[in-house]
Amino acid sequence: MSKPSFTLPLQRPQTPATYFKSPFNPSRHLAYHTMPACHTMSELGHEKRGISPIGVSEPFELFTPEAVRLMRNEVLADEVWDNCRFASSIAACQLRGMAPKYAKFVYDAWTNPETLRIVSSIAGVDLVPVMDYEIGHINISVKDKDDADGKTQAAPVVGWHKDSYPFVCVLMLSDATEMKGGETALRIGAGEIMKVRGPQMGSAVVLQGRYIDHIALPSTNTRERITMVTSFRPRDPVVADDSQLLTVRPVSDLNEMYNQWTDYRVELVEERCRRLVKTLRERKHVGRDFDVTGVKGQLAELIKFLQKTADEIVDPAEYKVEDGDEEREQGKESTRMKKRARLA
Template sequence: MDPPAAIESTATTEPFAPAVPSKMMTPVQFDPAKHLSYSPPSSILKMEDLGLSSTALSSVASTEPFPLLSYEAVLQHRRELFTPDVLDNCLHRTRPGSVQLRGMAPRYSPFIHQFWHSPEVLKIISENAGVDLVPAMDYEICHTNVQLSPDGIAGVRATPVEPPAATEDAIAQFEKDKRKPQAVTDQTKPIIEWHKDSHPFVCVVMLSDARHMVGGETELQKADGTTVKVKSPQMGCAVILQGRYITHTAAPATNMPERVTIVTSFRPRDPTLLDETTNANVRNKSHLTELYYQWTTYRLDVLAERARIAAEALRERYEENVKKTDKEGKKGLCRVETVNVAKMEKWANEQITYLNQTLYEMRPLGQ
């Protein structure tokens, strides 16, 4: 799966450049009737199918590819992604064969921001993931992986809004290779190495014409070391993966003029659920001033909500104790235990660990 990046030690970041104004575009508002083309996945791979245990969040490992974006939505994503503003400010070099676009929403990509925050899209993602999810952070909306052509960065800047179709040679290679047995992804020229994601769930969408694409599959590692491939999604189709807990990679496309995929990362909406989100794969390919602001505020919001829920539970327990033990039902001198100190200590230590992890994920690069 094409996640938010992967190896900190080898990736480099494009130097920050002043924005070059893009051509004025008519704002497009998200319309689910126009921009969604959803059909449920034909099957869902469970964690046990990989020999893995269900996590505290879900038993879902990965969906089969399923239709999600309409053609109009694909074009609007591409229209907002490949603008001078995004390419000048949000492009990061990651590996010799690929670049990534990160952090464009909402500033440069308002439609993309609306799309991935919409109740309709979140309902689809959550139902298929088996847990109620929200975008991890705005910075992790529509992380874009672009496989470089021989034209390099210049080719990225020339990316058309209309996805290019396969050439006759590409179709011939597709017809030849589709009869070959699938092999483990060749890692001599990977677009992404074997890895686990920084966020619990990701939704990966293909923005290229993949009808005749050779390669492009997601490969998952099972508990016994063997692997299983999830076929590459077609244009506008999505795959949902619990990528934080599954080692996986993505095969490069070998015959197409482009391979553009977008990845939006998700975390549980419920602040009391397990949250093992990290910045491990993204710190060295982000503008840290913005990433750390979004990271810190999201973590503090989670802590504040956890504290509110804990305090409300204590108030309710106190009310019950007063009713049971005070003939007059008066507060102020309840003589039975409301606060279980051992449980409170456990809760407090969990929040301290959460805070310490919040700080650790903002350590200097290279550590």
């Protein structure tokens, strides 16, 4: 693993995070007050897709300035910079998998029941973070001072893509007061594009990103743009979970992520099996016939889910793409991923 050949002109805290002086407190750190306007999947031309009728929200205030400061302290600290930094063909600098080990405040903020209630109510479906590894993913785009006046546009933070997980909540961690651009563009219907305003610092957007092609448009008039993306899946184990690892595999500590992936997937299967057995016993107890179609259907679903769980675990030894291989074809979910490039 080589060190990056570039340095980012980014101010980072030199002291460790101050978590223990200020643990996450929903009444102090949540700034949410009003349900934002939302665009439905039908409006976006995706009516029959997804796990909720909601496609994307307008920006809404979520965390207070103090919460944002504490989050920045944690995610930009040296230990995160040294241990959690990745680059890929779709993003030049990402920090991943820092919670809870290096980012307890971030972890507590996104797992707090009140935060989950807010995100779920906007998404229109009860959600939980997919797994710890997907709490607080950071995208960083920074420019040199000379570039920050808007004469030069930076490349998009992340290219056109669908996410690997059903829902995301994208939180702005930079001062975006003067920022121009920086919207999220969504592909809707037949080739049309809709733009959703970028959030201000402490504000967030909820997006059903697994089903909608999207891109964060370049921003000007700002030196840094740091966003925190937390990915969610349905809480209810019987609601479909289309999660995959395609876009995250190249930018992850696979040992850690495969562990968490298998853990949550098998736990869901456990719960589905428990419910199936309960129904079987209840039906038998009251003298009903065996439900051939229903049981076979549920078993087929379980097999499919387990097969998907296994298929997504690609052995790192077989996970080789040659240097110089072009970017995967966005939106076609090709498996030609660029070589895993861990910077730290």
